[in-house]
Amino acid sequence: MxxxxxxxxxxxxxxxxxxxxxxxxxxxxxxxxxxxxxxxxxxxxxxxxxxxxxxxxxxxxxxxxxxxxxxxxxxxxxxxxxxxxxxxxxxxxxxxxxxxxxxxxxxxxxxxxxxxxxxxxxxxxxxxxxxxxxxxxxxxxxxxxxxxxxxxxxxxxxxxxxxxxxxxDNYQAPAYIFELSGVSANSEFQLQMILSRFVAKMDFPPLYVVPGSFKTGKVVLKLALKVAGTDDEDQKEQLLVATQKFVQEKLLPELKEQTEAFGKATISVLFPEMGWRxxxxxxxxxxxxxxxxxxxxxxxxxxxxxxxxxxxxxxxxxxxxxxxxxxxxxxxxxxxxxxxxxxxxxxxxxxxxxxxxxxxxxxxxxxxxxxxxxxxxxxxxxxxxxxxxxxxxxxxxxxxx
Ligand SMILES: Cc1cc2nc3c(=O)[nH]c(=O)nc-3n(C[C@H](O)[C@H](O)[C@H](O)COP(=O)(O)OP(=O)(O)OC[C@H]3O[C@@H](n4cnc5c(N)ncnc54)[C@H](O)[C@@H]3O)c2cc1C
Missing domain, CATH: 3.50.50.60 (FAD/NAD(P)-binding domain)
Structure with a gap:
């Protein structure tokens, strides 16, 4: 140069x-x-x-x-x-x-x-x-x-x-990710099984354990949302707010009540952005x-x-x-x-x-x-x-x- x-x-x-x-x-x-x-x-x-x-x-x-x-x-x-x-x-x-x-x-x-x-x-x-x-x-x-x-x-x-x-017209669906503390299980596999049964029963969107994230009682979860992708920034912001509210007010309380593994779980991180793929x-x-x-x-x-x-x-x-x-x-x-x-x-x-x-x-x-x-x-x-x-x-x- x-x-x-x-x-x-x-x-x-x-x-x-x-x-x-x-x-x-x-x-x-x-x-x-x-x-x-x-x-x-x-x-x-x-x-x-x-x-x-x-x-x-x-x-x-x-x-x-x-x-x-x-x-x-x-x-x-x-x-x-x-x-x-x-x-x-x-x-x-x-x-x-x-x-x-x-x-x-x-x-x-x-x-x-x-x-x-x-x-x-x-x-x-x-x-x-x-x-x-x-x-x-x-x-x-x-x-x-x-x-x-x-x-x-x-x-x-x-x-x-x-x-x-x-x-x-066909952007991919987004996902929202958050971290929970106070989780107890033998393995990530076991947690995934518990989550799969839970979301099926509740008719919630699929929840996945992020591979390699389950350490010292903490786990990172990915909520796969059932909505289409968009370029509209206002829609994106509204979905972020609604999803964070859903995780805090509905998903976690139900998860705590219905599963032993998540009975003492608390939210340690709500990530600041929605994942638009x-x-x-x-x-x-x-x-x-x-x-x-x-x-x-x-x-x-x-x-x-x-x-x-x-x-x-x-x-x-x-x-x-x-x-x-x-x-x-x-x-x-x-x-x-x-x-x-x-x-x-x-x-x-x-x-x-x-x-x-x-x-x-x-x-x-x-x-x-x-x-x-x-x-x-x-x-x-x-x-x-x-x-x-x-x-x-x-x-x-x-x-x-
Ligand atoms: C839910 C989800 C799960 C995923 N899972 C995986 C996975 O498991 N493994 C994997 O490898 N990949 C995964 N991906 C894909 C991967 O994470 C992303 O595609 C990749 O990180 C994109 O990197 P990037 O640098 O291109 O863009 P980004 O990471 O989007 O970075 C863009 C940057 O530009 C900034 N920016 C935007 N607008 C402006 C502006 N107007 N002015 C200034 N700055 C601006 C943003 O703040 C941001 O920091 C996933 C993606 C999503 C959404």
Whole structure:
């Protein structure tokens, strides 16, 4: 990189964190902005509880950033690798530890973190974004940028630009997650059996134990809501309030009364956000489709490896899991590049993909990789350099295709 590039990452979820670190490693001056007051996005605000998409069968995907992340987390907790309900290896994590890990890595990489802030305007010139206005504490700060990476999980930058998004009438159903203390049982399996019987009797939405979360009388539970996904922010807020009320005033009192295992349970954490699995995404130079998730699809601009099955949560609270036909698939760089703005990149659940393809590519292990790739791509000085960066990203994962 000749002159230091100013790179803005919008959203400090798992993909934003990876993008910011990768952009800083490329020599960029990086700012990350998030409306929330701590990093981690859905991993820490929703506490989805496990990191999927890190493995191909039982083997960790060979990718430098994933390896580093996996090893660092297992140094914290040697028991973190567990098997989930469907039989896949995943990494269980503690949301506070993960928040600290992200914060520490952003600081080490000298990323400027603007939390409790959001973008309020964008200036463009031709096919380039030149300046972004950031609103923090009631003030607007102008930031000149060479590249922007949209990691908001809901096409926030694209919406400001007024360009095309990929929408669906069929977004996945959301879930709400909370932690209980004072729970007594022999195993997670036993707890799951108790919960399954309880929800069937009460006609409540399905309740799942987050794998690896039952420790010292605490357990994290995922309530799979029987409603359709939406992009409507007011509806989202109303559902969050109603669900928190339901958990506190109906679900827990009944659970305490009707089961011995939860007889002394209390709520230790009500997570601050509802978990919306999918929503609108920016349209990129390419769109990842279900057909491309077949192992036979090849492209020399693959920058990430997807290995998680297509996992779709339906309005009836049930999940449909469709195994990949190959062992893995590649995500082309074009899905991380905005359709019309040349210095706008996307990562995480915000990549350009159809609703079926994102049901696989949205998992955290894949978000880490697309974040890393978008960060490296945003660090490229010019079009030729970008081609070189993409080639290098491809070389690190080429052996999978
Ligand atoms: C209920 C549920 C269960 C899941 N279970 C699993 C699981 O078990 N394993 C797994 O691997 N994955 C799971 N996932 C998927 C995975 O957690 C997410 O897809 C992934 O965390 C998305 O990361 P991201 O960085 O792309 O986006 P996000 O985590 O959504 O981060 C986006 C960030 O952008 C910020 N932001 C949004 N709007 C603005 C704005 N206007 N200005 C500034 N900042 C903004 C947000 O505050 C947030 O921090 C689950 C998801 C859900 C919803």
């Amino acid at each position: 000749n002159k230091k590039r100013h790179i803005l990452v919008v959203g400090s979820g798992v993909s934003g964190y990876a993008a910011a670190v990768a952009a800083a490693e490329s020599g960029g001056v990086v700012t990350i902005v998030d409306k929330a007051c701590y990093p981690g996005g859905q991993c820490t605000h929703v506490n989805v509880g496990t990191i999927c998409g890190l493995f191909i069968k039982d083997e960790l995907i060979e990718h430098p950033f994933l390896t580093d992340f996996y090893k660092s987390y297992c140094d914290f907790d040697e028991q973190a690798r567990v098997i989930n309900h469907a039989g896949y290896p995943v990494l269980s994590y503690d949301w506070k530890r993960l928040t600290d890990y992200f914060s520490q890595k952003l600081t080490e990489n000298k990323v400027e973190v603007l939390s409790s802030a959001q973008i309020s305007g964008i200036q463009t010139s031709g096919s380039l974004i030149t300046e972004v206005l950031i609103e923090k504490n009631g003030e607007e700060l102008p930031l000149a940028v060479d590249a922007v990476i949209d990691c908001t999980g809901k096409a926030v930058v694209t919406e400001f630009l007024g360009t095309e998004t990929i929408c669906s 999918t929503g609108k995404r920016p349209k990129g130079k390419k769109i990842l489709t279900e057909n491309q998730l077949k192992g036979s699809f090849k492209s020399s601009d693959f920058v990430a490896v997807g290995a998680w099955p297509m996992e779709e949560w339906k309005e009836d609270g049930q999940v449909e899991i469709k195994t990949l036909t190959g062992v893995c698939y590649g995500i082309p760089a074009g899905c991380l590049r905005h359709n019309t703005f040349d210095n706008l990149f996307m990562a995480g659940k915000n990549i350009s993909a159809d609703e079926r393809a994102i049901s696989s590519a949205r998992v955290t292990g894949t978000c880490l990789q697309t974040g890393f790739a978008a960060g490296k791509m945003a660090g490229a000085d010019n079009a030729m350099d970008l081609e070189r960066v993409i080639e290098k990203l491809y070389q690190t994962i080429e052996h999978y295709f």
